Amino acid sequence: MIALRGHPGRLALAVATLLLLVVALLFDWNWFRAPLERYVSRKTERVFRIADLDVRLGLTPTIRMRDVYFGNADWGSEEAMAKIEVLEFSVSLRDLPDRILIPRVALTRPDLLMERSPDDRRNWTLADPSEDASPSRLRISTLSVDQGRLRYIDRKMPFEIDVQASTFDPHKEAEVRDANAPTVNDRYAARYAFKGRYRDAAFSGDALTGEVLSFQQSGVPFPIRGRLDAGATRLEVEGTVADAAKISGIDVQLKIQGETLANLYPFLRLPLPASPPYQLAGRLVLEGDRYAIDDLSGRIGSTDVTGSGVYVDREPRPLLTARLRSKLLDMADLGPLVGVQTQATGGKPAASQSATRNRPAAAQAQRRADPDHVLPSGTFEGSRLQQIDADVTLEAGRLKVPQALPLESLRAALKLDGGLLRIDPLDFGFAGGAIASRITLDARQPVLRTELHTTLRGVRIDRLMPRNEAVASAAGRLGAVIDLRGTGNSIAQAAAKADGRVTAAVSGGELSNLLDAVSGLNGGKVLQLLVGGDRRIPVNCGGLVVDIRGGRGRTSTFVVDTEQTQILGDGGFDLGRERFEFVVTPKPKRMGILSLRTPIRVYGSFKNPEFEVQKGPLVARAGGALALAAVAPLAALLPLIETGPGEATRCASLDRQVAPALDQAQRPSARPSRSRGSDTGRRRQ
Numbered sequence: 001m002i003a004l005r006g007h008p009g010r011l012a013l014a015v016a017t018l019l020l021l022v023v024a025l026l027f028d029w030n031w032f033r034a035p036l037e038r039y040v041s042r043k044t045e046r047v048f049r050i051a052d053l054d055v056r057l058g059l060t061p062t063i064r065m066r067d068v069y070f071g072n073a074d075w076g077s078e079e080a081m082a083k084i085e086v087l088e089f090s091v092s093l094r095d096l097p098d099r100i101l102i103p104r105v106a107l108t109r110p111d112l113l114m115e116r117s118p119d120d121r122r123n124w125t126l127a128d129p130s131e132d133a134s135p136s137r138l139r140i141s142t143l144s145v146d147q148g149r150l151r152y153i154d155r156k157m158p159f160e161i162d163v164q165a166s167t168f169d170p171h172k173e174a175e176v177r178d179a180n181a182p183t184v185n186d187r188y189a190a191r192y193a194f195k196g197r198y199r200d201a202a203f204s205g206d207a208l209t210g211e212v213l214s215f216q217q218s219g220v221p222f223p224i225r226g227r228l229d230a231g232a233t234r235l236e237v238e239g240t241v242a243d244a245a246k247i248s249g250i251d252v253q254l255k256i257q258g259e260t261l262a263n264l265y266p267f268l269r270l271p272l273p274a275s276p277p278y279q280l281a282g283r284l285v286l287e288g289d290r291y292a293i294d295d296l297s298g299r300i301g302s303t304d305v306t307g308s309g310v311y312v313d314r315e316p317r318p319l320l321t322a323r324l325r326s327k328l329l330d331m332a333d334l335g336p337l338v339g340v341q342t343q344a345t346g347g348k349p350a351a352s353q354s355a356t357r358n359r360p361a362a363a364q365a366q367r368r369a370d371p372d373h374v375l376p377s378g379t380f381e382g383s384r385l386q387q388i389d390a391d392v393t394l395e396a397g398r399l400k401v402p403q404a405l406p407l408e409s410l411r412a413a414l415k416l417d418g419g420l421l422r423i424d425p426l427d428f429g430f431a432g433g434a435i436a437s438r439i440t441l442d443a444r445q446p447v448l449r450t451e452l453h454t455t456l457r458g459v460r461i462d463r464l465m466p467r468n469e470a471v472a473s474a475a476g477r478l479g480a481v482i483d484l485r486g487t488g489n490s491i492a493q494a495a496a497k498a499d500g501r502v503t504a505a506v507s508g509g510e511l512s513n514l515l516d517a518v519s520g521l522n523g524g525k526v527l528q529l530l531v532g533g534d535r536r537i538p539v540n541c542g543g544l545v546v547d548i549r550g551g552r553g554r555t556s557t558f559v560v561d562t563e564q565t566q567i568l569g570d571g572g573f574d575l576g577r578e579r580f581e582f583v584v585t586p587k588p589k590r591m592g593i594l595s596l597r598t599p600i601r602v603y604g605s606f607k608n609p610e611f612e613v614q615k616g617p618l619v620a621r622a623g624g625a626l627a628l629a630a631v632a633p634l635a636a637l638l639p640l641i642e643t644g645p646g647e648a649t650r651c652a653s654l655d656r657q658v659a660p661a662l663d664q665a666q667r668p669s670a671r672p673s674r675s676r677g678s679d680t681g682r683r684r685q
Contacts, residue, residue, distance in 0.1 A: 029053045029054050029055050030052060030053050032053065033050060033052075033053045036048075036050075036053065037049055037050065045074075046070060046071035046072065046073070046081070047069065047070070047071035048069070048070050048071070049067075049068070049069040050065045050066065050067060050068050050069075051066045051067035052064075052065065052066035052067070053065055059093055059094070060090045060091065060092055060093065060103060061090065061091055061093070062088065062089070062090045063088070063089055063090075063091065064086070064087070064088045065084075065086070065087045065088075066085065066086055066087075067084075067085065068082060068083070068084040068087045069082070069083055070082040070083075072113065072115075072123055073115070073121070073123040075117055075121065075123075076113070076115050076123050077113075077115065077153065078113055080111075080113070081112070081113050081114070081115075081123050081124070082110065082111070082112050082113070083110070083111040084107055084108070084109070084110040084111070084112075084148075085108045085109035085110070086106075086107070086108035086109070087105075087106075087107060087108075087110075088105075088106045089102050089104060089105045089106070090102065090103050090104045091103075098137075099137045099138075099139060100137055100138045100139065101139050101141070102138070102139065102140045102141065103141045103142065104141065104142050104144075104212075105140055105142065105143050105144070105215070106143075106144045106146075107143070107144070107145045107146065107148055108146045108147065108148070109146070109147050109148050110145060110148035110149065110150065111148065111149050112148070112149070112150045112151065113151045113153070114150075114151070114152045114153070115152075115153045115154075115155070116153070116154045116155060116156055116157075117155055117156070118155045118156050119156075120156060124138070125138075139216055139217055140215045140216045140245070141214065141215060141216065141217075141218045141220075142212050142213065142214055142215055142218070142220075143212070143213050143214075143215040143244065144167075144190070144211055144212045144213070145165040145167070145190065146165075146166070146167045147165070147166050147167070148164075148165050149162070149163065149164055149165070150162075150163045150165060151163070157198075157199070158197075158198075158199060159196070159197070159198050159199075160196045160197050161194055161195070161196035162194060162195055162196055163192050163193070163194040164192070164193045164194070165190060165191070165192050166190070166191050167189055167190050167191075167211060168189060168190075168191060169189075170186065170187075170188060170189045187208075187210065187223040187225075188208035188209060188210065188223065188225065189209075189210060189211035190208070190209045190210065190211050190213075191206065191207070191208055192206060192207045192208075192209065192226075193205075193206045194206070194207070198266060198267055199266040199267075200266050201230050201231070201263075201266035201267060202230065202231070203228055203229065203230040204228070204229055204230075205226060205227050205228035205229055205235075206226060206227065207224055207225065207226025207227075208224070208225045208226065209222055209223060209224050209225075210222045210223050213244045214242050214243050214244065215243060215244050215245050216243055216245045216246060217243060217246070217248065218242065218243055218248075219242050219243070219248055219249060220242055220243075221240035221241060221242045221249055221251070222240060222241060222242070222244075223239075223240055224237065224238070224239065224240065224241050224252070225237070225238040226238075230263070230267070231258075231259075231263055232258050232259035232260075232263065233256070233257070233258035233259070233263050233264065234256070234257055234258065235254070235255070235256045236254070236255040236256075237252040237253070237254050237255075237284070238252060238253050239251050239252030239253055239284075240252065247286065248286075249286055249287065250284055250285060250286035250291070251283075251284075251285050251286075252283070252284050253281070253282075253283055253284075254281065254282055254283070254284045254293070255279075255280070255281045256278075256279075256280050256281075257277070257278060257279040257280070258277065258278060259277050260274050260275050260276070260277070260278075261274075261275040261278060261300070262274045262275070265384065268311070268388075275300050275301065275333060276300060276301030276302075276332075276333055277301065278298065278299065278300040278301070279298045279299055280296060280297070280298035280299075280300075280305065281296070281297055281298055282294060282295050282296035282297065282308075283295050289312055289313040289314060290310060290311075290312050290313075291310065291311040291312075291313070292308070292309070292310045292311075293308060293309045293310075293311075294308050295308075296308055296309060296324075300333050301330055301332065301333035302330045302332075302333065302400070303326055303328070303329045303330045303333040304326055304327055304328060305324055305325075305326055306324070306325050306326075307322060307323045307324040307325050308322070308323055309321065309322035309323070309324075310322075317386075317387065317388055317389050317418070318388050318389070319388070319389045319390070319391070320388060320389070320390045320391070320392065321390070321391045321392070322390075322391075322392045322393070323392075323393050324392070324393065324394045324395075325394075325395050325396070326394070326395070326396040326397070327396075327397050327398065328396070328397070328398050328399075328400060329396035329398070329399050329400065329410060330399075330400040331399055331400065331401045331407065332400075375491055375492040375495050375575070375578060375606070377490050377491075377492040377493075379489045379490045379493075380441065380443065380448055380489055380490065381489070382419060382443035382444070382445070382446065382448055382489070385416060385419050385421055385441075385443040386418070386419040386443060386444070388416065389416055389417050389418070390414060390415065390416040391413075391414070391415050391416075392413070392414045392415075393411075393412065393413045393414075394410065394411075394412045394413075394414075395410065395411050395412075396409060396410040396411075397409060399428075399429075406430055406431035406432075406463050406464065407428050407429065407430055408428070408429030408430060408431075409428065409429035410427070410428055410429075411425060411426075411427045412425065412426045412427070413425060413426075418444065419442070419443040419444040420440070420441075420442055420443070420444060421439075421440070421441040421442075421443065422438075422439070422440050422441075423437070423438070423439040423440075423441075424438040424439070425437070425438065426438070426439060430456070430459055431459045431460050431463035431464055432458070432459065432460035432463050433456065433457050433458035433459035433460060433477065433478075434456075434457045434458065434459075435454060435455070435456055435457075435459075436454070436455050436457060437452065437453065437454040437455075438451075438452075438453045438454075439451070439452050439453075447487050447488065447489065448487065448488065448489050448494070449485075449486075449487050450484075450485070450486050450487070450488070450491075450494045451484070451485050452482065452483070452484045452485075452500075453481075453482070453483050454480075454481070454482040455479070455480065455481050455482075455664045456478060456479055456480040456481075456504070456661075456664060457479060457664045458477045458478075458479065458664070458666070459477060459478040459479070459480075460476075460477060460478075461476045461477065461478055461506070462476075464478070476506050476507060476508045476539060477506070477507045477508060477666065478504065478505070478506055478507075479504065479505050479507065479661045479662060479663065479664030479666070480502065480503065480504040480505070480544075480661050480664065481501075481502070481503050481504075481660040481661050481664060482500070482501075482502050483500045483501055483502075484498045484499070484500035484548065485498065485499050485500055486498035486499070486551075495551060495575040495576070496551040496575055496576030497550060497551055497576075498548055498550075498551050498575060499548060499549055499550065500548045501545070501546065501547055501548060502544070502545070502546040502548070502553065503543070503544065503545050503546075503657075503658045503660055503661040504543065504544040504658065504661050505541075505542065505543045505544075505655070505658040505661040505662035505664075506539055506541065506542035506543070506560070507662060507666045508666075538562065538563060539560065539561065539562050540561040540562060540563070540651050541559070541560075541561050541651035541654050541655060542559060542560040542561065542654075543557055543558075543559055543654045543655070543657060543658035543661070543662070544557060544558050544559075544569075544658070545557040545558075545657055545658060546572070546573075548575075551574065551575040551576045552572065552573070552574050552575070552576075553572050553573045553574075553575070554571075554572040555569060555570055555571055555572060555582070557654070557657055557658070558570060558571075558582075558584075559654055561651065561654075564588060565586050565587065565588050566586075566587045567584060567585070567586050567587070568584070568585045568587065569582055569583065569584045569585070570582070570583050570585075571583055571602075578605055578606040578607070579603075579604065579605050579606070580602075580603065580604070580606070580609075581601070581602070581603040582601070582602045582603070583599050583600070583601050583602075584599065584600045584601075584602065585599040585600075586600075600612070
C-alpha cells in the first residue's frame with residue numbers, strides 16, 4: 001500500500017485492472033442480446049432470436065448461444081433456416097472486415113435447412129437474399145454436430161440431401177469391418193445417416209467420420225468410411241475427404257457395384273450402356289476439379305477390366321478420359337453398347353438408354369422389340385451424348401464371341417466432343433487378319449447421322465470355312481471395303497436408310513478340287529476325286545461389288561474364277577426388312593459326265609437364312625434322261641454330259657473394279673503380292 005501511495009499512476013492502473021476483472025466476472029452478455037437480435041434481423045431481413053448469450057474474449061473470441069432461431073429467406077421452402085439448441089463458434093478478428101472467418105462451429109441438436117434457388121440465390125448469404133446473389137463472405141473452417149439434422153436443397157442442380165448426425169465415444173465402440181474381425185476404433189467419432197435425390201435418382205447411406213469435419217475452403221482432410229445405395233447400385237469408400245460443404249479434396253479407396261452401368265447416368269451424366277452386373281474398385285483422388293481413379297480393376301459381366309480414368313468438371317461440358325484393358329473380353333458384355341442381342345439381355349435387342357435406367361423397364365421394352373430382327377434396334381439418345389466430352393481407349397487381348405465367330409482381339413478409341421462421337425480406330429483381330437473401322441455419329445441434331453468405313457484386311461479364307469478338309473478346304477486372303485452413310489437413332493434405323501458400297505476381293509486363293517466339283521454338281525468328277533484323291537486348285541480371281549441405296553443393296557459384280565469353274569452370282573438385300581436373296585450359278589469350263597449343274601438360291605432373313613437348289617434345270621435334265629432311257633439306256637447319259645460353256649474371267653478388269661478391297665486382301669505384312677500362275681496369266685485377256 002505504501003508503494004501504491006507513492007505512485008498514483010500505478011494505483012490507477014491497478015484499480016482499472018481490478019474493475020475490468022470485476023466487470024468481466026459479473027458482466028452479463030445478455031445485455032447485448034436484444035440489440036444483437038435487432039441488428040441481425042434488420043441486416044438479414046429475417047427473424048433472429050436467442051435465449052442466452054455468452055462470450056469468451058480473445059483474439060479469436062468464442063460466442064455461445066442457446067435456443068437459436070434464424071428465419072429463412074422469403075423465397076425459402078420453410079419458415080426457419082436454423083433451430084439450434086446450443087451454437088458455439090469462434091470468430092477470427094484478424095480477417096475482419098474483408099471476410100467473416102469462423103474457424104470452428106459446434107452444434108448441439110441443430111435443425112438446419114440450406115437452400116439454393118434456381119437463379120443461384122443462397123439462403124445462407126448474410127445480406128439481402130432477395131437481391132444479392134454474389135459469393136458469400138462467410139467462411140466456416142470446421143464443424144462438429146451432436147445429435148442433429150442437416151438438410152441441403154439445391155434447386156439449380158437439382159440435388160437434395162437429408163442428414164441425421166450423432167456422435168459416440170470412439171473408445172467404447174469398436175470398428176467392425178466384418179463379423180470376425182473387430183478392431184479398436186481410433187478414427188471415427190461421428191455417425192451420419194442420409195438420404196436424398198440427385199437429379200432423378202434417389203439414394204441413401206451412412207458414414208462414419210472424425211468428430212470434427214473441415215467444412216469450407218480449408219483443404220484439411222478428415223477420415224471417412226461410408227456407403228451409398230442408389231437403387232441396385234452400391235458405392236463404398238474409405239479414406240479422407242476435405243471440406244464437407246464443398247468438397248475440395250478426396251483420397252479414398254472406392255468400390256462400386258450394380259445391376260447395370262446405365263443407372264450411373266443421373267450421377268455422372270455419362271451415356272453408359274445397359275451392361276450386365278458389374279463390380280469395380282480403385283483409388284479415387286480429387287485435386288481441384290480433377291477426379292482421378294487409379295488402379296481400377298473389376299468385372300463387367302464376365303469381362304475383366306483394369307485401367308485408369310480422369311473426370312474433369314469443366315465448362316461447357318465435363319471431360320472423361322479413360323484407358324481400359326481386358327485380358328479376356330466377352331463380346332456379349334459389350335453388346336448393349338449398340339443394342340445387340342446378348343445373353344445378359346435375354347437374347348433380345350436392348351432398349352433405349354432412357355429405358356435402361358431400371359432393368360424392368362428395359363426388359364419390357366425389349367419384349368416389345370421385333371424378335372425376328374438381327375440389326376440392333378436399341379436407340380441412342382442425342383441429348384445424352386451432348387452432356388459430356390470423352391476420350392476413352394479399350395484394348396482386349398482375347399475375345400469371347402458368340403456363334404464361334406473368328407474374332408481374336410480388340411482395340412478401340414472413342415472421342416466425344418459436343419455431341420459428335422468418333423470411334424477411330426475400332427479394330428478387331430479377325431480370322432488371321434483384321435477388321436478396321438472408323439465410325440462417326442453426329443448427335444448435334446434430333447436425328448443422328450452415322451458414317452461407317454470398314455476394311456477387312458488379309459482375312460484368311462480357311463479360318464472362315466468349316467473344319468472339314470475333305471469338303472471345304474480353301475486358302476488365300478480376303479479383303480473388303482465397306483462405306484455406308486445413314487440417318488436414324490439406332491443401327492437398325494440408320495441401316496434401313498443407308499447409302500454406300502461394299503467391295504470384296506480374294507488374293508492368292510486356293511480351293512479344294514472336290515469342292516470345285518461339288519459346286520458344279522459334277523457327279524462323275526466327284527466319284528473320280530473320291531477314288532483318286534483331292535488336290536487344290538488356284539482361284540484366279542474373285543470379287544464382289546454391291547451398291548446400296550436407301551438401305552437396299554444390289555450386286556453389280558459377283559465372280560469367283562478357278563481353273564475349272566467360273567462361279568457367277570446375282571442378287572441383293574434389304575437392310576430395312578432384313579431380307580436377302582442371291583443366286584449363285586457355277587459354269588464349268590470343261591466337259592464332264594454325270595453333271596447336274598444348276599443354280600443355287602440363297603435367301604431368307606438375316607436371322608434365318610435358307611438355301612435351295614433351283615429345280616428347273618434339274619427337272620429338265622432328269623426328264624430328258626428318263627425319256628432317252630426309254631429308247632436307249634446309254635442315251636440317257638446325254639443330258640448329263642457337261643459341254644463346258646463357262647468362260648474365263650477377265651481378271652485384270654475384275655481387279656480394277658475391286659482394287660481397294662484387293663489391296664486390303666494383300667496387306668498382311670511380309671506377305672508377297674499375289675502372283676498368278678502361268679495358267680492364270682494365259683487366261684487374262
